[in-house]
Amino acid sequence: MNKSITEQIEELQAENMRLKTLEKILDKIIKSEFGIERKKLHKIIEKQQSFKAEFIERIADFYGLESEQDYRDFLEMFCSEDFINYYNEKAEV
Numbered sequence: 001m002n003k004s005i006t007e008q009i010e011e012l013q014a015e016n017m018r019l020k021t022l023e024k025i026l027d028k029i030i031k032s033e034f035g036i037e038r039k040k041l042h043k044i045i046e047k048q049q050s051f052k053a054e055f056i057e058r059i060a061d062f063y064g065l066e067s068e069q070d071y072r073d074f075l076e077m078f079c080s081e082d083f084i085n086y087y088n089e090k091a092e093v
Helices: 006-034 038-063 070-080 081-092
Strands: none
Touching: 006 038, 038 070
16 A cells, blocks of 8 residues: 555654654763763764874874885784884883
8 A cells, every 4th residue: 555645754754753852862861971962072083083094194104104015014013912022121121
């Protein structure tokens, strides 16, 4: 059985209202849990992602990493257990 356009519009309006209500509830939960509004939380996350991208770019520029492979090799070398142990031994001296 096909629904009339009026019925479809009414269903969509009801769904829209339900979603708006859920959005308001989510906003209240975020405000209660984190003490900040959802929009501000999004800005914090975006800023962190931007900071991370900038940091990666600076590391790549400083060490002359030109490709993804260079970056993977860099991480493999400097983020290894051996390097951490070497660094910790030298830092104690």
